[in-house]
Amino acid sequence: MFDYLIVGAGFAGSVMAERLAVDAGRKVLLIDKRAHIGGNAYDHYDDAGVLVHRYGPHIFHTNSKDVFDYLSRFTEWRPYQHRVRAWVDGQLVPIPINLDTVNALYGLKLTSFELVRFFESVAEPRAEIRTSEDVIVSKVGRELYEKFFRSYTRKQWDCDPAELDASVTARVPVRTNRDDRYFTDMYQAMPRHGMTRMFERMLAHPNIKILLNADYREIRSAIPHREVIFTGPIDEFFDYRFGKLPYRSLHFQFETLNVAQAQPVAVVNYPNENPYTRVTEFKHLTGQEHPKTTLVYEYPRAVGDPYYPVQRPENAELYRNYQALAARTPGVHFVGRLATYRYYNMDQVTAQALTLYAKLVGISRREALASPA
Numbered sequence: 001m002f003d004y005l006i007v008g009a010g011f012a013g014s015v016m017a018e019r020l021a022v023d024a025g026r027k028v029l030l031i032d033k034r035a036h037i038g039g040n041a042y043d044h045y046d047d048a049g050v051l052v053h054r055y056g057p058h059i060f061h062t063n064s065k066d067v068f069d070y071l072s073r074f075t076e077w078r079p080y081q082h083r084v085r086a087w088v089d090g091q092l093v094p095i096p097i098n099l100d101t102v103n104a105l106y107g108l109k110l111t112s113f114e115l116v117r118f119f120e121s122v123a124e125p126r127a128e129i130r131t132s133e134d135v136i137v138s139k140v141g142r143e144l145y146e147k148f149f150r151s152y153t154r155k156q157w158d159c160d161p162a163e164l165d166a167s168v169t170a171r172v173p174v175r176t177n178r179d180d181r182y183f184t185d186m187y188q189a190m191p192r193h194g195m196t197r198m199f200e201r202m203l204a205h206p207n208i209k210i211l212l213n214a215d216y217r218e219i220r221s222a223i224p225h226r227e228v229i230f231t232g233p234i235d236e237f238f239d240y241r242f243g244k245l246p247y248r249s250l251h252f253q254f255e256t257l258n259v260a261q262a263q264p265v266a267v268v269n270y271p272n273e274n275p276y277t278r279v280t281e282f283k284h285l286t287g288q289e290h291p292k293t294t295l296v297y298e299y300p301r302a303v304g305d306p307y308y309p310v311q312r313p314e315n316a317e318l319y320r321n322y323q324a325l326a327a328r329t330p331g332v333h334f335v336g337r338l339a340t341y342r343y344y345n346m347d348q349v350t351a352q353a354l355t356l357y358a359k360l361v362g363i364s365r366r367e368a369l370a371s372p373a
């Protein structure tokens with residue numbers, strides 16, 4: 001009999017499995033319907049021998065020392081600061097928009113002080129910030145909004161930013177200095193030997209058994225277990241009783257080129273009429289040296305694997321119905337991105353899992369991290 005049947009071998013399920021097995025001595029079975037561990041963070045070597053992320057680029061960044069220290073038990077790190085360029089008006093310019101972006105686009109030589117005044121002169125004041133369009137035009141004006149945000153958002157979400165909640169773009173920074181880092185978190189690094197290797201080390205314990213290619217719905221009655229930790233879609237768990245929670249999906253198109261490097265930074269955004277939103281060259285992230293290089297093109301889709309929860313009030317309401325049902329379902333604990341219908345980064349999911357673990361065994365978050373792996 002397993003103490004826990006854990007559904008989903010991504011960050012949420014793997015952190016739960018590791019802590020329950022190593023710290024609390026519980027016997028766990030970790031299952032995933034996919035053929036691999038790691039969830040959406042899974043990486044592998046493609047046919048050309050280039051290390052790629054199967055579900056799009058996953059860049060680790062966090063301000064949580066606890067999360068960084070915890071994951072450091074399973075990997076060494078390669079320092080990596082993420083940089084992104086946008087292809088606008090025939091040139092590659094920094095995104096988030098900064099001093100160099102504006103100077104390059106308009107052929108200007110503004111200083112930071114002058115850029116503040118430039119933004120003030122083009123910004124359209126809004127009495128109330130309700131939509132994603134309001135967020136952007138009230139900061140940088142309509143022209144930069146059109147160039148950088150409008151079609152990107154339309155491609156990504158299949159609707160106009162004017163119809164999207166402000167929270168979708170509320171965190172997009174605009175800088176008046178020359179800082180071109182995409183993230184400003186305290187800890188920014190990539191697992192030195194890749195994400196999957198980190199998961200392998202996390203899960204290498206005799207109390208953890210792993211079953212892949214196994215859907216929970218197929219095997220739940222065949223496996224004796226006391227409790228369930230579910231990290232899949234919460235609406236699926238309840239057989240879509242209240243209806244389906246809407247997601248946006250992506251199609252990933254990989255391409256290997258016979259050159260060592262194809263673009264100057266890891267990610268180039270295409271906020272224009274191209275059908276893809278961005279192109280990632282993995283070697284920038286992984287630091288791998290190889291005579292060839294592999295890129296991935298991302299094409300937003302309405303159907304496919306669930307990636308981005310669609311943030312609308314009616315969907316939040318729908319989720320609350322499932323959440324209430326989950327609270328009334330004994331012996332099942334919901335954790336992770338799909339089970340809580342929130343777009344969380346990897347560090348946030350790790351923190352969420354550590355918090356659930358502490359609650360399950362009745363200890364504090366600090367105690368949950370105390371025992372070394």
Ligand SMILES: Cc1cc2nc3c(=O)[nH]c(=O)nc-3n(C[C@H](O)[C@H](O)[C@H](O)COP(=O)(O)OP(=O)(O)OC[C@H]3O[C@@H](n4cnc5c(N)ncnc54)[C@H](O)[C@@H]3O)c2cc1C
Binds near residue numbers: 057
């Ligand atoms: C395109 C994209 C890019 C991203 N980039 C970043 C980034 O740069 N940095 C960052 O921090 N975060 C990024 N994220 C977010 C990151 O992917 C998540 O934070 C992380 O994967 C969440 O882990 P999880 O365990 O909650 O979910 P997942 O990784 O999705 O794992 C859930 C697992 O459950 C399995 N499962 C579901 N249902 C069942 C079932 N019925 N039976 C068995 N198994 C099941 C699934 O197969 C899956 O493997 C990105 C996400 C996307 C979509």
